[in-house]
Amino acid sequence: MKRTFLWLLLLPVFAIGCAAPATSPAESPLTFDTGINPEGWALVPAGEFLRGLHDLETVVDYDYEIMITTVTNAQYANYLNEALAAGAIKIVDDQVVGYYPGDEFHGYRHEEEIAADDWPHISLDDPGLRLRYDGKTFSAMNGYENRPMVQVTWFGARSYCEFTGGRLPTEVEWEKAARGTDGRPFPWGHEIQPENANYYSSHDIFEKIVGKLGDTTPVGFYNGNTYDGFQTIDSPSPYGLYDMGGNVWQWTGDIYEGAHYRYMRGGSKADYGYNLRVWTRNNSHPDYVSPNVGFRCVRLPGD
């Protein structure tokens, strides 16, 4: 009896030993052309929509365009090259930094001052970065060209959007683009299945290689195509946007009085499915970076 009891106690220890560490994503890139153009923009017409968990009727009284996918590594590398050449950003101590004019500081409890200064955009020595820099030029790592740009701060995301003629979406703009006007909880409809989006333990082909935390999927991956036998469901938002739920959280542009946090939407590959509901929010310090956080931009038609 005592021996059985001892074995029972030791079982978790053995189990831990069996929990193999995840392989680094960089070691096993899978390349897929999804056929979705990351340079594409979708028009979101002015009008009312139902916002948030409690379906608050909200009006956006202007048309705007939003990127069909999140910004890719290839797009961000191109931007870095152009922005460096134009002097909009610079490299200091292995970091790409850029000027930010600062937030209005109100001195609220827990509020931190975001002062006018050079703020980091990306760190060149970040092991999670999927970009290469040879001292002159940035490029995307092989196999990661059409994956979302991650490990980028809110400052880096904002800088990209503004340099390319747009800006980060407000939370309202982001949610309307994700949800449309029918009050659906997920960008593609009312239910979530593993074939709709990249989320924690959604059993996609990347999870089979690198473990449950998985890896980012190429932008527009969930478009009904089959990849190495993995059948996806075409899961655009009502306005034709891809990856508005899952894959990576997306920085939004709002700055709220009394808080220095920047908000993110959409849920990521590291979150359970319910976090992909369109009203779910996340936030962090604007210089936070993560392998699970990317962004997309908006612009006004004609800009």
Place this chain on the structure above:
Amino acid sequence: MLTKRFHFLFQSTKGLVLVAVAMISLVTALWGMLSGPMVEWGVTDAIVNLTGMDLVPAEREGRIILLYHTIAVTVVAIEVYLITGILPMRDHERTMINGTITVGYLTTMIFGLWFGYFGHNFVFHGLYLFGLSLVFFAGILLTIALWPFRKEYYVKDPAYAHTRRGVDLERLAFFTMAVATLGSALFGAVTGSFWGSGHEAFLAEDLIREPHKTTLQLAIIGHLHIMLTLIGVAIALIIGRWFDFKGPLHKIAMPFMIIGTLIITFGAWAVVPFETIAHYIIYGGSVLVLLSGLFLVIFAWRKLIRDGLAEKGIEKGNFVQGLKALLRDPLRFGSTWQMVFMNFNVSFVGIFVAVKLDEIFRVWPAREERIILTGHWHVLSAIIATIILFYYADLAGLKGRARQIFGWVLIIASDVAFGAATVFEMKRLFVSEAEQQPIVNMTMLLIEIGLALVLIILAVFMVWRLVDLFKRKGRWTAELAEEGLDTLPKSPISLTTPLGSNPKSEAEVQS
């Protein structure tokens, strides 16, 4: 004979606790299949298909609130049964309290879950609220019954904390807890009603980092924190009675518990008008309550060691003999050990997070901070549940090897799960997001193994009690007889306690 069994299950203290534990076990077993790894393994889909649950994504928050209330009021009912079982009060008071709360929690549970998970028949929502109201009404009855200033409840024995007049300070602590609970329940109920019966549901953990919270949101935050705290206070007092807590430590602990309970409750309510300073008030009250708990643990462990050594005929043992004596009864040891272990998982984590909030935790993304919040209160709730189980297993007559196995599996398995949950919550302190998967896998596995073992040992225990109910002369008949319920009703002014674990109340109460 069926009537007699019904009599046992719904009139005796032990039977009532058994039914409530069984109901929570069933709900935990079934609803525990709807989240975490169960989703990953496809178990959730199977359960949903099998039971016909309707899990509308937009209604997740509301469902969870219903589920929490369902389990919480059942735990409250168990504590009320134990309180009416160990404290002297009039028989008709005991009967009314137990009867009302039983109908209340069962109505809350059945119709709350029916409304939340199986379509939205609003009649059921009404019945759910009616059930909650009955539980509240039972609380009023309990508070009246606990009134500590009746002369018949005065204590003479100088070993127990009392005023000069003889007012039993322990009874006053129970009374204070009951009054505080009623007020704090109203604090949530009024807010919920004002908010359209809670139909605009939200989870408090989703409000973190909001610089501007509404009055109603603050009230809900205060309500949920103080309710769990008071459930903790109640179980500490109950366990104190189980150990016949007395002596110098009792005399310090009881005033601390009374004042601490009042201060914490005031602090939680003060979150609405004075959010900035409310935390400091709560810290002050917490120190007193935690110290009171510490004194109980010191008393209990000394008693366990003393009794254990006496059993072996040893007058003054060495360290090893003392340790063996302390650990010889895992049920009694476990109930107090969990109070100590709670500090590592809840109190210390809470203090650390509070002290380093802006420096560390508010640098992380909100979802990480949310994991700590939800993790620490889930652990606290589960620890309270295990303490109840230790006591109930003792009441249910678990003896010999079964007592050892049940007790130690409950201690070790639950602590492995709670410890792993704490590591999971705090993982960002020592591992980056990109490298976290091994630690996530390990901690999740330990949590699942620990909780699974707890549920298995609980299931075995419940099956034992279920089988017993089918026996003509099972334990249940003896328990019915012990509480004097196998005969005609007793005199309405009897002051005996059904659980008979309160020598103070039986032998030394003035009558």
